[in-house]
Amino acid sequence: MPENSSRQALIPNYLYSTSTKNSFDLEKYSNGIRTFPSSSSGSTTVPYSVVAASPNEPGRKIQMYSPSYFAACTVGGSLCCGITHMAVTPLDLVKCNMQIDPAKYKSISSGFGVLYREQGVRGFFRGWAPTLLGYSAQGACKYGFYEFFKKYYSDLAGPENAVKYKTLIxxxxxASAEVIADVALCPMEAVKVRVQTQPGFARGLTDGLPKIIRAEGYGGLYKGLVPLWGRQIPYTMMKFTSFETIVENIYKHVTPKPKDECSKSMQLSVSVAGGYIAGVLCAIVSHPADNLVSFLNNAKDATVADVVKKMGVVGLFTRGLPLRIFMxxxxxxxxxxxxxxxxxxVGLPSTGGAPPLPTPCPELMKA
Structure with missing residues (x-):
């Protein structure tokens, strides 16, 4: 990376090196406005960065905000979304059927009973393959591009505005990441919903995908893209923004120590707790669009107006909601x-919550 671009980065590389050059004592500074020595004016006050930094960690080899960093976030996102969505396939299966046929699938418990009587234990995992592939691709784009766009927009805003408008960032x-992620997810989501909610349509991905293409062309795989954006973009905006805010406040008001003094197990516990709370908020915000996606992928010629007419406004917001909140x-x-x-x-800091390190102006580093 050229020297000038390194100096202009929102979180300069020197903050993550073991070099003593341009170092400073972090214990002298608290959250808020920082003051740095300057050769021309004695001292200069700058705000800290919105992008949470990491203390040096033994053995860490990945440089923050390098291509390797974003690649690691992409792999982590693929793993976390693909594995978890496949694991909750039975819940998703009951939820989708409750949305499509509430007369038959009246409740969570009765829904599992109906599936077991009609399809056996194997029926609980119908659609696992498109779920795994679709959400692995979506997770890779969602997390990888979120980290990229968060850094990119912070750089555009500049250090002071990045802190002031961190929620907007x-x-x-x-939102930017999810637009891309849903393009990757949409074909597999179309297959998954039909396999799970239309008995006899297909056994799974290998016969379901070509069947849709033969009947409706490749456009049939993206028929639900706009409703999917309507569901996933608010969902992801709530998920990431609320998680960042919740975790920051947990470290500020709940944990007995700052993040960089907490053990790794404690940091991961905070991530899990913050993730659950954020997930509940996500489910509520995105549930009407989730109902729309399920219906539109299940009915060939249905429109949004048809779905609203059939379900009603209240049903659109509430049908299947308790199960979706839990899921x-x-x-x-x-x-x-x-x-x-x-x-x-892989040697990177966990997401969010750490008191952000200060970001001196590039001019100060020339001294």
Whole structure:
């Protein structure tokens, strides 16, 4: 990386090196405005960065915000989303059927009973393959691009505005990432919903995907893209922004020590707790769109107006909601736990919560 671009980065590389050059004592500074020595004016006051930094960790080899860093976040996102969504396939299966046929699938318990009587234990995992592939691709894009856009928008805003408008940066970064992620997810989501809710349509991915293409062309795989954006973009904006805020406040008001003094197990526990709370909020915000996606992927010629007419406005907001709250809360907690565990495993800091390190102006580093 050229020297000038390194100096202009929002979190300069020197903060993560073991070199003593341009070093300073972090214990002298508390959250808020920092003051740095300057050769021309004695001292200069600058705000700290919105992007949480990491203390040096033994054995860490990945440089923050390098291509390797974003690649690691992409792999972590793929793992956490693919594994967890596949694990909750039975819950997702009951939820989708409750949305499509509430007369038959009246409740969570009766829904599991109906599936077991009609399809046996194997029926609980119908659609696992498109779920695994679709959400692995979505998770890779969601987490990888979120980290990229969060850094990119912070650089555009500059250190002071990045701190002042950090919530807007979280929202913009997560929304931008999800637009891309849903393009990767949509084909597998279309297959998954039909396999799970249309008995006899297909056994799984290998016969379901070509069947849709033959009947409706490749456009049939993206028929639910706009409703999927309507569900997933608010969901992800709430998920990432609320998680960042919740974790920051847990470290500020709940844990007995600052993040960099907490053990790795404590940090991962905070990630899981923050993830569950964020997941509950996500489920509530995105549930109407989730109902729309399930219906539109299940009915060939249905429109949004048809769905609203059939379900009603109240049903659109409430049908299947308790199960989805439980499912998404659990899902989100597991995802953040796996994602941050992977980041810690490769030597990166867990997400959010650490008191951000100060970002001196490039001019100060020339002294």
């Amino acid at each position: 979280y929202l913009a970064g997560s 998404i809360g659990t899902l989100s907690a597991a995802q953040w736990g796996i994602y941050d565990a992977f980041k810690v495993f």
